[in-house]
Amino acid sequence: LSAKSANPIRLNQVGYLPQEEKYVVIDQINPQNKLIVKNEKGHVVCRPKVVRTAKSSMSGKIRYIVDLSEIKAPGRYTIKLDKYQSSFNISEKAFHNLATSSLKAFYLIRSGIDISRKYAGKYARHCGHPDTTVIVHPSAASAARPSGTIISSPYGWYDAGDYNKYTVNSAYSIGLMLDVYEQNQNYFAKLNTNIPESKNSTPDILDEMMFNLKWLLTMQDPSDGGVYHKLTTPHFENFIMPDKCHQPRYVVAKSVTGTLDFAACMAQAARLLQGSKDYPEFSSKAREAAIKAYEWAKKNPNAFYKQININMNFKPSITTGEYGDFRSNDEIFWAATELYRLTGMSQYKEDAAKMMPSFFMNSSWGMVSELGLFSWISSNDSEMRTKSLNMLKRYCDNIIANVDKSDFQSPFGSRKFDFGWGCLGGSCCFPAIAMLYADKYIDPGKYKKYAIENMDYLLGRNATGYCYVTGFGYLSPMHPHHRISASDGIDAPFPGLLVGGPNPAQQDKVEKNLIYPSNSPDESYLDQTESYASNEIAINWNAALVGISCWLDATTYK
Template sequence: SSVVNLGLIKLNQVGFLPAASKLAVVPEVAATAFQLLDSDTHRVVYSGELTSAANWVPAQERVKLADFSGITEPGIYQLRVEGVEDSHSFPIGTEVYRDLAAASIKAFYYNRAGTALLSQHAGIYARQAGHPDTQVYVHGSAASQARPEGTVISSPKGWYDAGDYNKYIVNSGISTYTLLAAYEHFPLLFNEQNLNIPESNDDMPDLLDEILWNLEWMLTMQDPHDGGVYHKLTNKNFDGTVMPHQATSQRYVVQKTTAAALDFAAVMATASRVFAAYEAQRPGLAAQMREAAESAWAWAQTNPAVFYVQPADIRTGEYGDRSLADEFAWAAAELYITTGDDSYYTAMNAAGTENTVSSWGDVRGLAWISLAHHRDNLTDLADQDLIASRVTGLANSLHNTWQASAYRVSMQTNHFVWGSNSVALNQGIVLVQAYRLSGERRYLDAAQSMLDYVLGRNATNIAQVTGFGTRSTLHPHHRPSEADGIEAPIPGFVAGGPNPGQQDRSDCPVSYPSAVTARSYLDHYCSYASNEIAINWNAPLVYLVAAVQALTPV
């Protein structure tokens, strides 16, 4: 008899809000129907038709879909299809994302540099302080007359970038912006949230306190003598697998680059308008940020093409990028929104700026997100039709892919790069913008699918956020999670995700379970190319979870 690979039912293991779209992927079986069971009593509460089988190209897998969106009654359920194992149990309820929403932000706290994590905040993940970064050398490549090579500067705080312990301005840019955007778009959610961080009892939302931890570091990365911004603060080599306090190599600020100046300018302009509401708590901060943004922008005008070139003695992450039209457009857009100065709108070159799904190296989409959000408060110069068409144009193309996809996701084969889960999440963010503009439900449903994807409706059948779901990422490439001697990884971190590039192959003692694009994921500490964590991957998780909570009708 022929062998049939029955596979497994895949769905968002964390669950669904009552009024959300609810889909599961079912392997190709003969059955044409599915049942929804109450997971305690195993009573059938709903039966529905499966779609006919179709192939999802990135997974080379033929699947059917079960749509049980009609079930809105809170409870714990399982999906049953004849010929396959019953699905994971999953909840439907109004609070299903409450813990995830908090943990995805708390992850940034766990990645704080320069401070001890106390057990009252960090529980079993308490640890000593590492990387004070109060005695950082100016690397030769960053030297200037005012700060010659070897000058010592202080550049404390900030978040570690990822599973490594270095701090990079370019990647901090999109990460910090995405968190600020979550706050700008959905403030009510965050005003109520208690993350149990050291600042929880002050009179600012915890999310903003957490963001400030990184903004304060970013401000120190600007050279006050000229407005230029160092590209990164780093060791010469990646640290071993040790806790932060055991990683004591000398730290350096390396190069000033145009990309760093522009990403810095964009974030400081954004932060300046958010923190303007907190003048009483932090007098002068908003003005300081705005001036920092403007001087970084001015530096970039006189230094428009200074690209990062990794010095021979530095071997850590590069975040190198040689096409900066998108960084110019993003910084100009944020400065325009914050200052109301038309010359920034002109500098943005809106008509020549497309919309794309954002990543650390392509930030033009962030400009469109901000312009769309602030559309009612822009000067007359802004082209309102263009803003709307840029947002819906990109969202429509993602929606079309989603609609035609056997998994009902907008991920295509070429999206599976290093950090592919962040591609999925950033696609979700684009779809959310179209929903916010149009109110058309199809965009929200597609955005929900991108969250579902990361939380289990993917070809690995692994919920890719540590600590969430019945079968989730266990061994992220995250030095503290590996070196702390605690079995469970620090919760709330999204893994990079499937990446057929497998650039870590020679550093891994085991091979990936599959070379197939959407299954090229290895849940092992060695796998920095598919299983690292990073601030620019967690930030869109924070955003999308918040968006789904704030926007799904009750």
């Protein structure tokens, strides 16, 4: 392993597209004129030169940027520097396996069903967390469902390395993937991920969303429309397989952010699944649920989820993920936007217009305005659409401005504020999706290359040399903070999972006694099970990976 990460040749370990730019970066060793690229037959294809050098603003390391774009013929190549070498692919289908695998990962983390050999191969496992006898926590009680009421709330995906199910993050993940679906419907009509529903007439991506939406619908209290913030054990579970987990599970506190996110993704799904043959009742149910949720949120604008307050007032205490967020303008904007697109009712457009942001930003579970902006961009409301496109353009132009000074030739990864918990999802993959919107709607041909450059960073052209997706590349995470991968007795973790990535805050370091290889933000990454702050996996990050890899795949794959 150390030999692999010591390799100074940093490149996209998954593949390059034939017609696009292909950069390779040499870490700290000046290659002078010693680089050689050979093809499969061993013939020298070129002796590339360094086009630029850059010094990292974080570690001070020098990087030598090499441009291999002149090589366009599909195939497998090897690049050599003294005793080091790395191989790379050039293919129209460079991102195809990544696209299917990142989406398929959602099947592998489904809860409440047996995961069968037919679809999961060696990752087959028994059903865990049936969630048919979930307890209403006192914080979530209503007249219709007093504390201690037993409800059924099965299915859905596990959130992350843990086994809980959180409304905010689930809704965000669905919203982002549905956006990408909306932009690439012909592609998704053909994409087969070999899941139990693959035989039906619905695209697999929508079937996968439905597995989680079916659960999400049960998180609404039908008596008032409010939506529980999460379904969880009181404390994080041990590192054991799902079918060995028997702690009681609770639905906890209705929250305004969870309820609005629910409303948004339900409304969006109701619109996209209208007239569905396979899910004939869903659209009208989801529409009604979304409308009711929005009404509840309007009546409870201050119902923010704050775990300390819950624990001051109720027992048992709850110590699992908080997904705390104390501003709901962005959630209102997203929900009102989707409700307007579904119903055409002017009250929703008025709310959306009032809550419309002035800037487009990096987005993740707690910053959801951008999902609303994406939605206006694909709507036919010219005023809202124009405003949204202007914000998107400003954002994209700003983040691409530094690329030619960056040390890995990418918008992401050269500034210390790029890094933090889950940065590879929200700050690397998400902007790449934004770039593909800009490429489609603002200036065709201008922005796509920057999306690819972030992909290159993610897949190995970076400061640690890791390809940050499990099962891909020659150096990839083997010990993600993922309870199933860590307890299933199989060496290799589930494939297709994106880890959170370098995180200079290192919140896990003291408790877990971890030795990070470096304090440089871009190298604050540890491939150890204990490292929940840099090496966990999560549905929102994987949703962003699905977005970027499927959309890029859609641009070339026939």
